[in-house]
Amino acid sequence: MYPTASLTISELFFGPYLLNIPLFQRPYSWGREQAEQLLDDLMEAAGVCSGGEADQTYFLGAVVLMDAPGAETSKLNPKMTPREFGVIDGQQRLVTLMTLLAVLRDLETDTRRPVGKRVHNMLIAQLGTRFFRTERFRMHLSTRERAVFEDHILLPGSSVQPTYLAAPSLPEATLLEVRDRFKAVLSEMTNTARRTLADFIADSCYIVVIVGNDIDRSHQMFVVLNERGKKLQRNDILKSDILARMSTSDAKWAVGMWDDMSLALGEGFEPFFGHLRTIYGHGRLQIVSGVRQVIRDSGGSEAFFKDVFLPLAKAYVLVRSNGEDVLPHSMQRTLIYLNRLPEADWAPAAIVALKDWKYDPHRAAFLLDEIERLAMLTRLLCAGSGKRVRRFAELIKVMRSGVPIDASHPVLQMSRDEVRGVAFHLKDFHKRNPKVCKLLLMRLGDELAGEMDVVDPDLYTIEHVLPQRPAASSPWRQKFASSEERAQLVESLGNLVLITQQENDRARNASWEDKKQIYAKASSRVPLLAITRDVLGETEWCKEQIEARELRLIELIDKLWRIDLLGQRPGVRPPPLKPVDVEEPTEPLRHLA
Structure with missing residues (x-):
């Protein structure tokens, strides 16, 4: 009733299957995190990131295809006449895999190797006879992003070239973001590692292909797999x-x-x-x-x-539960910070830290603080989820061994390259990771205030004091005449505050005096945070104020998470850090709406 076969990616992308996305399918919606997780998993399974032995096979799930109406396909085999199949279920994975393969193809620099040609034949189907040959892209998308997918990803050489679109739709922007993330990660690998990964995806990754021959039956299969039951x-x-x-x-x-x-x-x-x-x-x-x-x-x-x-x-x-009503308040506070973070790669380590917390609460508090430190620093480093998981796995081994652990333990150290990486990414961290940048600002604001405001991060947005796009006649343009200098200062950590979206809309391109009035008029429902209150005492907002505030905030990061970022700046050194004792506040955390 439903012809089924387990195919390698090369068999699916090199066989008689010409794939079309039906009109009723939603646009491409996998985000950077999902695509990055797939890449991390594939690299791990291929043994190219850990140096371990590659898995023999890797299962990528099932896809549901719709054959031509009325077709009587009883068995799937590579000798079938090439024809079009609608992708009923599995679009997101297939599009992401094709994007990954396209980047691997275009990064190949050794013309003697067949990787580029092999991947080319997987992404672009060869049709017709030897004397009359035509080509078509292996997959046709049905929505607006089809042109972006074909012109800037599938077309040979296009995936590694910069792309400038005037007003990309969300699916188009998502596709390009995934492509660029793959390019950033894969370009750091050697040609040999990329070839190994490409061959592993083609020959060792399997997908179960299920084929229906009419739209109703195929859609029923999709519903059963995704919704019903x-x-x-x-x-x-x-x-x-x-x-x-x-x-x-x-x-x-x-x-x-x-x-x-x-x-x-x-x-x-x-x-x-x-x-x-x-x-x-x-x-x-x-x-x-x-x-x-x-x-x-x-x-x-x-x-x-x-x-x-x-x-x-x-x-x-x-x-x-953030240890509410159970743990000391200092540990509750740390868990609140951790639970705000996207992705829970830190959670296994936190579980181990709290397993026997009653027997040694000071050790548990220390470990939680160190887990939060590593969770934040690895995100400031823009490390992928796979790297973060491996980092915490090393810490878990030490924790479970029961050996004494303090701030000097090797598993808690950041390498020089990692410190330099954090310092580099902080120059424009809002552009790299807006969500974590907001959490960083909230964390720094709590340190400035000396207490934690337990507020919902979703109530706040990041505001650039020096506007990102001031009007041509704006005084901001006169004060910051150099476009290059203005671009650098706009993304500086010292130029960022947190206000509501409504306040952000009013403050966007306003003058400094008007901005200060908008910032100061916080409501009781959404209070003014210390990170924003920090700028209200400034009489003007110029390069000197932005750079000075950036140094203050970076110095705060250095003290908070035991890292030497100021040391990466010539002629600038932070004061010596003082040890911080683990305290148990007697007052409950202050909750705000």
Whole structure:
């Protein structure tokens, strides 16, 4: 009824399959983080980033294709007559893979190697006979981004060239952002590593292809895979595994505890098992396989449940709840900062830090602070998720070993290159990562104020005091006549404050005096933050004020996270850092709307 085959990427992209995205499909919507995660996973599986042995195969999921109406395809094989198939499910993965392959093709500099030609034949189908040959792109998108996909990604040489579009749509901008991120990561690799990755994707990555031959049946398959029915979740599989091997009395008790943890963690229960697998060093295994290995290593289901599952699940409840009403206030504050961050690569380390916090609260507080430090610094470094996960995996090994650990331990150090990287990225960090830049400003504001305002980050937006695009007749243009200098100062950390979107709209290109009045009129519902209050005492806003404030904020980062960024600036040295004792405030955290 539904012809199915397991195909390598080269078989799918080199065979008789000419792929079209139907009109009813949504535009390309994978973001940079999803695409980067796919690249990290592929690099890890291919062994090109860790130096380890490559996986024999890598499964990329299933795609649903629609054959030509009325076609009676009973079996998929490479000798079928080339024809068009509609992509009903799997568009995002296929478009992302093609973008990745296009960048690998265009970065090839060794003309003696066949990588470029091989990938070219995967992305551009050869049709017709030997005497009358035509070409078409392997995939046709149906929406506005088709031209961008073909002209700036699939076309040979185009993916590594700068692209200037007057007013790109969100899908177009997303495609180009993913392409440029792939280019940035892959250009740092050697030709050999890129060839290894390209060959691994082509020959070792598999996709299950399911084909329907009419739109109704194909769409039904899409609905079943994506919407209808309750999928058997990982925790259901693991629960069955564990309870089946326990005695009746223990199983009854375990069911109650399992359900309690499921209720306490809510949506976090499913991700918890991924964190558990990572804690025990099985991050490369699929989650169920990884947890099963932990069960075996623990000595069986009963020991796993009592000694591993329960303590770690309870610790994760503390992590997700910010330790409210349980942990000392200093630790609650650190968890609030961590939980604001996009992606939870830090969570496994935090779980380990809190597992036995009652027995040594000072060690737990120190470890949480160091986890927050590494989480922020690796984001300021613009490290990908794979690098962050590996960094925390090293820390987890040390934490689980039980050896003494303090601020001088090698696992907590930033290399000189990493410090230089952070210093470089901070020059225009808002452009690189607006969300984390906002969280950085909030964090620095709390340090300026000496207390934490527990507010919703979504209430605030980043405002450039020196406007990004002042009018040609604006006094800002006269004060900052050099366009090059103005561009540099606009993105400076010293030029950024946090205000509401409504205030931002009013302040955008206003004069300095008008901006100050807008900033100062904060409402009781959305209070004025210290990072913005910091600029209100300035009588003017010139280059000197921006640079001086930038130095103050960078010095604050140096003291807060034990890094020497000012030392990267010729002739500028920070004062010596003083050790910070872990304190337990007696007053509760101040919550604001």
